[in-house]
Amino acid sequence: MVTRFKAGGPLGADARGFYDEHGFLILDGFASAAERSALLDRIDALVDGFETPHSRTVFGEHAGDRYFLESGDKVRFFFEQDAGGRPLRQALNKIGHALHDLDPVFDTFFHSGRFRQLARDLRLNAPRLLQSMVIFKQPGIGGAVNWHQDATFLRTEPESVTGFWIALEDATLENGCLQAIPGGHRGPLRQWFGRGEAAMLETRTLDDRPFEDADATPLEAEAGALIVLHGRAPHMSRRNLSAKSRCAVTLHVIDGEAAYPADNWLQRPADMPLRGF
Numbered sequence: 001m002v003t004r005f006k007a008g009g010p011l012g013a014d015a016r017g018f019y020d021e022h023g024f025l026i027l028d029g030f031a032s033a034a035e036r037s038a039l040l041d042r043i044d045a046l047v048d049g050f051e052t053p054h055s056r057t058v059f060g061e062h063a064g065d066r067y068f069l070e071s072g073d074k075v076r077f078f079f080e081q082d083a084g085g086r087p088l089r090q091a092l093n094k095i096g097h098a099l100h101d102l103d104p105v106f107d108t109f110f111h112s113g114r115f116r117q118l119a120r121d122l123r124l125n126a127p128r129l130l131q132s133m134v135i136f137k138q139p140g141i142g143g144a145v146n147w148h149q150d151a152t153f154l155r156t157e158p159e160s161v162t163g164f165w166i167a168l169e170d171a172t173l174e175n176g177c178l179q180a181i182p183g184g185h186r187g188p189l190r191q192w193f194g195r196g197e198a199a200m201l202e203t204r205t206l207d208d209r210p211f212e213d214a215d216a217t218p219l220e221a222e223a224g225a226l227i228v229l230h231g232r233a234p235h236m237s238r239r240n241l242s243a244k245s246r247c248a249v250t251l252h253v254i255d256g257e258a259a260y261p262a263d264n265w266l267q268r269p270a271d272m273p274l275r276g277f
């Protein structure tokens with residue numbers, strides 16, 4: 001049974017305890033209706049300003065793809081696999097990965113006192129904003145996101161990545177809400193993803209025990225809710241075969257005092273250092 005908590009003010013001991021035990025936390029009403037519509041309007045404006053390249057980069061088919069590898073300090077657009085000839089706004093899978101530094105609307109939203117307070121309550125040391133995304137989950141074609149742990153993709157020593165996922169629209173089982181395994185964050189990290197030989201992207205198995213669909217708990221979220229995900233929390237989402245869009249924005253934060261290995265896929269140039277809240 002997933003207990004839901006109300007956003008606003010410092011995290012209570014009950015919410016903190018739930019997060020420690022389960023590895024995720026739902027905070028209802030974190031983003032206001034005005035913030036959601038400002039972000040959705042901004043997303044439309046970004047899409048309107050995007051010049052469609054000759055070849056559309058499909059998210060998940062990016063091994064070795066420079067467009068993806070060089071997106072850590074940019075705002076780039078990735079397509080759904082089954083987008084066919086759909087218009088751009090209905091064909092995108094995601095936008096990433098430095099919206100929080102490069103786009104004024106996202107910058108204002110993410111660099112707010114509420115996120116700072118939440119990071120403090122989660123005992124994140126010297127939080128640094130590493131990665132931000134828009135995840136569209138388009139009606140009818142929104143692709144599944146397979147089981148994974150964020151600490152596979154955003155590695156620090158010691159591990160510190162924490163995900164903030166904010167629903168801009170209602171996310172339900174019908175349109176492919178997040179699903180997670182309660183307590184799964186206390187298990188081992190299963191995979192390593194990063195730059196291997198010749199900086200080519202590589203996935204390595206660290207532990208071959210699979211995550212089981214039978215252990216999944218749906219994290220349904222009303223528009224405005226924020227879901228915190230521990231870096232080791234196993235999570236996934238199914239395809240959106242419904243007629244309802246399920247747009248979300250995400251932010252991944254790391255501890256600025258932890259080491260950030262150079263073989264992480266996401267790299268920042270020296271003149272664009274990570275910032276705190």
Ligand SMILES: O=C(O)CCC(=O)C(=O)O
Nearest residue numbers: 135145150163237248250
């Ligand atoms: O929004 C989704 O469906 C998946 C998001 C996710 O896995 C992530 O942000 O790590």
